[in-house]
Amino acid sequence: MSATVTPQRERPPAPAGTGARKLTERAFRIRESGIIAVLAVFVAVTAAIQSRFLDITNIQFVLVNTTVFALLALGETLVVISRNYDLSVGSVLGLSAYLSASLFGQHHGIPIPVAFLTGLGIGLACGVANGVMVSAGRVPSLVVTLATLYIIRGIDILIVGGKEVVANSLPAAYTAIPRSTVLGVPDVAIAVAIVVGLGAYCLRSFRSGRELYAIGSNPDAARLAGIPIGRRVFAAFAASGAIAGVAGVLWAAQYGTVDSTAGTGYELQVVSAVVVGGVAIFGGSGSAVGAALGALLLNTISSALYVLGISPFWDQAIWGFLLILAISLDRLISVRLTAALRLRGARHG
């Protein structure tokens, strides 16, 4: 029998920065640029019908409203990237909002940063509880956080009862936070944009961040690669909780009146903002910036419908439609991308 190997034909030198790479980069950009395009269309159409929509006060209103959701979306992104879900963020926000705001009524003259630290601590505690049950207890996160969604809301109701924190019990400096602006841009919007940007940068540039993506992309391979899955997932839940706690303090400053229903139903809005923002629902890809843009889109739509005098019923219907659109687009892109990459692989091979 012939014992020789057919010699390899000479290959051209490996193409640098090849098309496949550009293709993936473009696909990732498409995800975010898609949201920006939808956002632009909504703004343009609404503004054409009702120019009041582009009033500086309305834009500021939308941006401030978005901050809370953008923060929640950042936390949720950490969790969803690792193929988990945090459904407790709305309840964490509610509990943190009430407890931190009621501090002002109980102890006069408390510095505002203390309220933020309190919210952060409460959120962190909730996140740690979620993280322990998911990582150490090996319970699916959907179940764990569905349970804590009710438990934390229950604790909230027990503490609050029929009471509520009213705006005039809060220090003026606190309720002024959402209204303070720099060159017309709300301070909180700038702060949150920086936080989200930092979060996205960390996810991209640190080993632990990439390992979260790896866990979501292929949990079995992650185990084989020796990634400390439990520790990473735990950290994601703890961070998500802490961020939701801070968002609660911001929420209280914004609305002034806090009762036991604060943040009810936010978890689904946040998850859908994250998905519309291009984070894969089964983990492994997506960015915090995209998720925050998803949150911005959500608030822009609400505001546009309000300005146009359309029934808020449409708010949810349109949002649901966008969700389906986002998921279909995601499928389409990944199918196309896979096919395109296969083709390229074949040409190489």
Add this chain to the structure above:
Amino acid sequence: MPGPGAGTGREAGPVLALRHAAKAFGAVQALVDGSIELYPGEAHALVGENGAGKSTMVKILAGVHQPDAGELLVDGAPVTLHGPAAAQAAGIAVIYQEPTLFPDLTVAENMFIRRQPLRSGRRIDGRAMRAAAAAIFARLGVPLDPARIARGLSIADQQVVEIGKALSLDARVIVMDEPTAALSAAEVDRLFAVIRALREHGAAVLFISHRLEEIFATCQRVTVMRDGRQVLSREVAGLAAADLVRAMVGRELAERPAGAHGTPGEPLLAVRRLTREGVFTDISLTVRAGEIVALAGLVGSGRSEVARAIFGIDRYDAGSVTVRGRALRRGSPTGAMAAGVGFVPEDRRQQGLIMDMSVQRNVALASLRRLRRAGLIRSSAERRLAADWAARLKIKYGRLGDPVSMLSGGNQQKVVLAKWLGRRPAVLIVDEPTRGIDVATKAEVHQLLLRLARDGVGVLMISSELPEVLRVSDRILVMREGRLAAEFRHADASEEEIMAAATGQAAGPPGALAGQAVP
């Protein structure tokens, strides 16, 4: 090109040696006396029939299993590998047939995960990482873009990524567990070039393959395993393919049951030119009433895929399947069942049984239509059916209501058989009917298949066990790489001939034999 054992390899002694290793899993002695020595710059082939102990040896080298006896030496010093991480630290990397990568991460990240080069502030240095990956691919002579994501890579490219990862870990021993099984011819050539590059850089390669021609093409040494023992270990040069086949089969020929087979009747199942692109090509076969036809060949030669396509589980691209002259609809197991075909799949736990359901329910599952009255299943009829077949097949169970997971492997297999026999099929397809069951039950299953054939059922049996094939079948079709390679009558087949056909070492031109495939 450097000759066998080029460079320093031989004088420096083996980089990795396994001596007289034994390993048992429960009552099964998977490895009795496994020895192998790997030298730097050498590709070493490990061959043997299914179940000869190759996988166990690989898993010992990979640190997955620890041997019960014997010793493992790295650079001449005895070591104990407590896990895959320890093997990796010792410079041993294992490339599996189908690697598991992170589909959403880039090729470079897949190679360097947890070890990404860093720049200031412990941030990942993406540029350095891609450059390092590109350097490794250049060394291997493979133009793979480090910056593309892994999703959509062919299996061959995924293996290259794994090999690159091994090199980035400074692996000195690279174990490839049947890497070529899922590759095209061009991809195999490229892999060989990669192996050559690895050898030239002084790595030791352990190459496992069923395809003997690949061993002659790429390896310098070969070790043959049989029944858990090393039976041959020497240079490839000077060996003939026939020597390897003889060493692999080696055992005394199994005795043939006398005169169990009657004269076959009318054709029941006729498969004509069945093709599924990239999986199997041009498969034609006929199973007659009262006949047992074996589909032999190596794992991965496409046997199970053909069976699944016949039964309608998988699609096929061309060809036809007819049962008693009536064409079966593609992709319709329901249609196949209605036409009288039964299918006992290879993996009974996943595909053949519903493990949490009772023995009774599992037996009745394929006969529910018959057990219905006014749309409701009569549980008394279900029980009668199950009890009847359990008695006929001598299934050992506690109660019919016990979950089938409580039964032993052999009895579980009988439940799967009972499920299909309850439908009184005209044609029964069985895939590895005796895998993982004890010798006594195995004999019972063989008797059962022979009895079915005497009752006029046509049986198509897939089996990797040559003694079993020779014992029960009337005709033997051998598949190789998705095609029928040879056909033997029960009377004139030998294990050596079947093995030779399955590995592509047929004495005559393969084309001539393939021509006999359809009588």
